[in-house]
Amino acid sequence: MARPREFDPDTVVDAAMNVFWDGGYTATSTDDLCEGTGVGRSSLYNTFTSKRELYGKALRRYGDRTRSAQAELVERTGPVRPIIRDFLTDALEAQLADPGRRGCLALNAAVEVGNSDDDVAALVRDDFETIVETMRALIERGQRTGEIAADRDAHALARLTHSALTGIHVVGRVTARREHLTDIVDALVDSL
Numbered sequence: 408m409a410r411p412r413e414f415d416p417d418t419v420v421d422a423a424m425n426v427f428w429d430g431g432y433t434a435t436s437t438d439d440l441c442e443g444t445g446v447g448r449s450s451l452y453n454t455f456t457s458k459r460e461l462y463g464k465a466l467r468r469y470g471d472r473t474r475s476a477q478a479e480l481v482e483r484t485g486p487v488r489p490i491i492r493d494f495l496t497d498a499l500e501a502q503l504a505d506p507g508r509r510g511c512l513a514l515n516a517a518v519e520v521g522n523s524d525d526d527v528a529a530l531v532r533d534d535f536e537t538i539v540e541t542m543r544a545l546i547e548r549g550q551r552t553g554e555i556a557a558d559r560d561a562h563a564l565a566r567l568t569h570s571a572l573t574g575i576h577v578v579g580r581v582t583a584r585r586e587h588l589t590d591i592v593d594a595l596v597d598s599l
Contacts, residue, residue: 416454419444424465428512431519432462466530469512473534477541487549488596491542491568495592498572502579502588510576535569542568546599555599564599571595 426443427435437458441448455461483490502510509515513534521528542565549555555564574591582588 414444414446414450419446419451419454420461420464420468423461424468424512427462427465428509428515429507431515432458433519463526463530466513466516466527466534470530470534470537473513474537477537481541481544487545487552487554488599490545491599492592492596495568495572495575495595496589498575499579499585499588499592502575503583503585508580510580511573514573514576538572539565539569541565549599559599567598568595 422444423440426439429435429443430439435458437448437451440446440458440461441451444451446454451461455464480490480494502508513531516527517531517535521531539562543561546555546559546561546564546568550557550559550561555561571591571594575588578591579588
């Protein structure tokens, strides 16, 4: 008779997400996952079958959080530029507050694993596209209200905004100088 699970798989995925976020996919060992999740090796593999499957679930969980945060952002009312500025500034503050300077899990996955694993690349593209589509919706709203010039390509501006976000995560991994990151935010918002 099989023993019942003594852990919640969703809690394990959350914990594993943080382990992968700290160490990356390649450098994270099974021992790291066992220690970080509090689950023994056999239970971990009986539930998730492989490190790769658990990584995919962690990336999906991260993507779910991105979609939830982006849905809330679109619901905000008021002028668009301050909403976009706040979004980027929140990312900047999170980056500076993180002692490990982990950046964005999806971006980390894109750099480390993305071009060698089609499934990971698809998860990362979905995460990135969620942000781009949110920014496009906000920019189009700003165009309708006259805050942003209507003749500008909203999708191109949305991709530019996402590029600024990725820049904040990358630059923020190697500097604690706030002005380096606020320059990115200011230049992006001024360009809209």
